[in-house]
Amino acid sequence: MKFWIVSIFVAYAIASVTALKCITCKNAMSFETCDLEGKQRCMENQNLCETVIRRYNNQLRISKGCKNPKPHRNYPMPNDRPSGKSTKCNGDEVNSFCTCVCEGDSCNTGLDNCIFPISVPTSLQVGHNNCPAPPQSFPHGKIYCENGVCRYQCTSPIYELWPAGRDQNVCGADGHWQYDTPCCARPCxxxxxxxxxxxxxxxxxxxxxxxxxxxxxxxxxxxxxxxxxxxxxxxxxxxxxxxxxxxxxxxxxxxxxxxxxxxxxxxxxxxxxxxxxxxxxxxxxxxxxxxxxxxxxxxxxxxxxxxxxxxxxxxxxxxxxxxxxxxxxxxxxxxxxxxxxxxxxxxxxxxxxxxxxxxxxxxxxxxxxxxxxxxxxxxxxxxxxxxxxxx
The missing domain is CATH 3.40.50.410 (von Willebrand factor, type A domain)
Known part of the structure; x- marks a missing residue:
């Protein structure tokens, strides 16, 4: 009897093991367009998801896919090297290159982990509309604000933005944000x-x-x-x-x-x-x-x-x-x-x-x-x- 009881509980606890899945695209012009191209099931030796961002004359070209971990042990360290006014991964040069890798199904969804900072400076980066400062942190995700627009991304595969679709918030001329700040939530x-x-x-x-x-x-x-x-x-x-x-x-x-x-x-x-x-x-x-x-x-x-x-x-x-x-x-x-x-x-x-x-x-x-x-x-x-x- 006791063995049967234990077996039932253990059966419910065993998860099926599947290959990693990564968002995959080639030279997309935006993160949104890239993510719409869907997921790819990775090969057995590909345990990481990669995002590559190239900037030509301030125009983005984004590629994503699966990667073998061995050649990428040092990422994102190479992206900290000097380039232009800041580092290799930056938005202050008309031409730049940045790459990073992450672990977990679809972890390369949305904004890239290498480019955008996790925290927001105390002084609001939204131009002249004088909206209230956005949160200093975004639990289980990150927030990036520039020129009156804040963008949100959840960084864990089990968390999703809620309300759905609120990945961008605009500071209005009346000094108010378009929406309340969303959150990273799990399905319940x-x-x-x-x-x-x-x-x-x-x-x-x-x-x-x-x-x-x-x-x-x-x-x-x-x-x-x-x-x-x-x-x-x-x-x-x-x-x-x-x-x-x-x-x-x-x-x-x-x-x-x-x-x-x-x-x-x-x-x-x-x-x-x-x-x-x-x-x-x-x-x-x-x-x-x-x-x-x-x-x-x-x-x-x-x-x-x-x-x-x-x-x-x-x-x-x-x-x-x-x-x-x-x-x-x-x-x-x-x-x-x-x-x-x-x-x-x-x-x-x-x-x-x-x-x-x-x-x-x-x-x-x-x-x-x-x-x-x-x-x-x-x-x-x-x-x-x-x-x-x-x-």
Whole structure:
């Protein structure tokens, strides 16, 4: 059983390995035109994406493609050599040449890493319109301002500009920018920012459907230090302390799956199901910074996976959790001889949309769960990334 549980979790965590893909073009007259020509799948020995910019009489010619890393070990060092008024990669000469390489799928998208500075000087470089100064940094990307126009680019393959298409901003004659500053955001889901703690209570006959549900949830979100992290606990009459998985151990889906398979407990009929006690235990002993819980900027959830009705007072502990801002879900799995008490489950969640019930024949995860996930955690793409890395 434990090997089967671990195998399911690991299967969801293994990513398929594919060749690098780079934006490819030849002598395009703008970055936008170049990027429209699409991606090329690189050869096995080509682990870098390259951008080459040539300037003839102040007219750009841009080429991009795949590159073998060996001839390029010293880049961008050669581009720091003197040329004209500044260095080899510059915009102050009518004729210049610049090349640079980067790692990651489509990392050579958009403005080039070599030419444009990452930070913006305190004095605004936008001419005479006196717009407010642009941000001094652009998390997960870079910003370049000149002659009343700011351009934005995300520098990580998993981040994209949001709102889409806002890669340029113009300072208007009225002294206001055309748009608010965009951000570099990740798709949500799968990059969902929250601390997710699960409480488990199962009799031996109903565990399989619960495992399928849990693995579908875990397979739909990215688990990592800047997205979802996991914690878990089995409970019956009381919390099983030997089953605890703390948030500090839940940054990786593989390691969590192994611990889950080793520590998950099942309970025989006749065991009291003290769900309220388990919720209060989690609040007091698991939602703690020293055990890996992140700060107030990261939403918190408690998910209860069960095949039984609660036997104790759940309202007090659940209200304590909700007053702390924690969102509570119940996932109830049909078991012979058990009729679920929806009123008791509602005492736990405080919201009927947070109760999900599953029959013996597991089919698929309800669409309402996906909708709820997006409503709670994906409304503002600029807010669900820890841009300053303060966890």
């Amino acid at each position: 889901p799968p990059y969902v920012l929250y601390d997710s703690l699960s409480l488990y209570h199962f009799k031996p006959g109903s565990i399989e459907n619960a495992i399928r549900t849990l693995t579908e949830i875990m397979g739909s979100v990215h688990v990592g230090p800047e997205s979802t992290i996991l914690a878990g606990l089995s409970f019956g009459y009381e919390p099983v302390e030997s089953s605890v998985i703390h948030f500090k151990d839940g940054y990786n889906i593989n390691s969590y799956g192994i611990l889950f398979g080793e520590r998950l407990q099942t309970f025989q009929d006749g065991t009291l199901v003290n769900t309220g006690a388990a919720i209060q235990y989690a609040i007091d002993n698991m939602f703690r910074p020293e055990l890996g819980m992140r700060n107030h900027r990261v939403p918190k959830t408690i998910s209860i996976f069960t095949d039984s009705n609660p036997d104790d007072d759940v309202q007090t502990a659940s209200e304590n959790a909700r007053n702390l801002g924690y969102i509570i879900y119940v996932y109830a799995f049909e078991r012979e001889g058990v009729v679920f008490d929806d009123d008791r489950f509602l005492e736990i969640t405080g919201d009927p949309k947070h109760i999900f019930k599953f029959g013996k024949n597991f089919d698929s995860f309800p669409d309402t769960w996906w909708k709820d996930l997006q409503e709670h955690f994906c409304q503002d793409p600029c807010a669900h990334a820890l841009h300053d890395h303060e966890l």
